[in-house]
Amino acid sequence: MSLQSPLGRVLGLGSAKDGTGHWWAQRVSAVALVPLTLWFMFSLLALPALDYATVRAWLSFPLSGFLALLLVAVLTYHSYLGTTEVIEDYVHSAGMKVLSLLLLRFVHVLVGGASIFAIMRVAFGS
């Protein structure tokens, strides 16, 4: 029997350890991804071809580069939140759980960082 108030549990120390933070971040990033992903999809479909020169010219345009950067950042974050939840639900042994969560986190930072760096290289022409 805990003397902690229900509010205290929800605010950070319930069984999820972070209250509604994870859940809310997932919804916020989901809402942001609706316009960003649709923009990306329609932009690619609207290009006359997907050859090197065309795609590079498109991504060099400041607005495209900026939106692509936002897309990749939010996408990576949303993917990190979602796949973390899957691991937390299905990997039961404590050691494997910590290991796979750590791996998941590193992979997402790596993928997000590499994608953002690539977009910046195209945008700044190096």
Added chain:
Amino acid sequence: MPARARPTSPHLGIYRWQIGNSLSILHRLTGVALGLGLLALCYWLVSLAGGEQSYAAAAKVFASPPGLAALVGWTFAFMYHLLNGVRHLLWDAGYGFERMPRHVSGWFAVLGSIAVTLCIWGLIWAGHRS
């Protein structure tokens, strides 16, 4: 540790398969598939930044039969995750819990994502031929 094992979530084994839980599971599956797609997107962007040769190499991978199959799969996974995700957001806002809207929106997400996937790849195929 609790004296007896507490129920854990999600316990898939006890449910009868129906549209509600099937689509929920499909949402997770497509989400994980899209997580893998993120690696492909990253590879494509890095190849673009790397120059004409690396981009051509990546384009060749994506244009190969397994590459194309993956792209079609990711298109469906994305469209489904998007449509069903909006469904989830509407539930979070408190709408669409009744049986009718739940089922109609579920089928809309499934059939809509299949239809959009076919449209997109039909357009690409038609554009490729002309």
